Amino acid sequence: MTTKLPAAVRDRALQIAHHEMGHYVMARALGFVTGGVTLTVTMDLRHQGGACITLVRPISSIEAMKEHLEARMMVLLAGAMAQTFPSKPSAAKRVDKPKATAILKGEQGAEQDYAKIRELQHLLRNIAYPDTDPVSCERIAAQLKAMTDRVWDRTQKIVEDQAEAIAELAGALVDGMVIVEQWGRAADTYEVMYTGPMLERLRAVQAIPSLCVWTDSCGDAVQHWK
Numbered sequence: 001m002t003t004k005l006p007a008a009v010r011d012r013a014l015q016i017a018h019h020e021m022g023h024y025v026m027a028r029a030l031g032f033v034t035g036g037v038t039l040t041v042t043m044d045l046r047h048q049g050g051a052c053i054t055l056v057r058p059i060s061s062i063e064a065m066k067e068h069l070e071a072r073m074m075v076l077l078a079g080a081m082a083q084t085f086p087s088k089p090s091a092a093k094r095v096d097k098p099k100a101t102a103i104l105k106g107e108q109g110a111e112q113d114y115a116k117i118r119e120l121q122h123l124l125r126n127i128a129y130p131d132t133d134p135v136s137c138e139r140i141a142a143q144l145k146a147m148t149d150r151v152w153d154r155t156q157k158i159v160e161d162q163a164e165a166i167a168e169l170a171g172a173l174v175d176g177m178v179i180v181e182q183w184g185r186a187a188d189t190y191e192v193m194y195t196g197p198m199l200e201r202l203r204a205v206q207a208i209p210s211l212c213v214w215t216d217s218c219g220d221a222v223q224h225w226k
Helices: 007-029 062-083 097-107 111-128 137-161 163-175 196-200
Strands: 033-042 047-054 178-180 189-194
Touching: 007 033, 007 047, 007 062, 007 137, 007 163, 033 163, 033 196, 062 097, 062 111, 062 137, 062 163, 097 111, 111 137, 137 163, 163 189
Parallel strands: none
Antiparallel strands: 033 047, 033 189, 178 189
């Protein structure tokens, strides 16, 4: 069992654990190779977290490239969405869209995810509409919005469908946190690291379904998201 965390530290840790496990669960569901997950929270509530996701995938066609870009966007969005889940186990796990948007835009430290999403959006749009005139600002904006709305809706559905797995894994991560000894000063940092093999042994990870981004690349035995 973990060292007992102060209430404020545990609450912040759960928020960030939900974020990282949102990335992790979405990545596994969409076929990315995953590694470990780390989490660090200090007594003054500074935090750092990470989920190891391998981006190397075979891409042999334009359609495969489009699928990869959309899947990567979904993985990035999933962290902020999952972070909005309430900490209480009994509470309904639903994505708070305004809060998730605020997290992505930098209010709570996910601005790097947002910057990556914006670049991927433009790259995906450029591939989907190769003949667009660069000065067609209104048309480009409309295409980007339609694309963003579609990816958001798909991501939100999966995140909410996998909410119990995300919450269970986030709770396990926080329960594993221990205070780090500091030479010469008072210890003020709690941390945990779950390696890839450790996560692979968890029932919640083993139960994550394999999903597809687009129906035209999925077999009949795989659940489709439209």
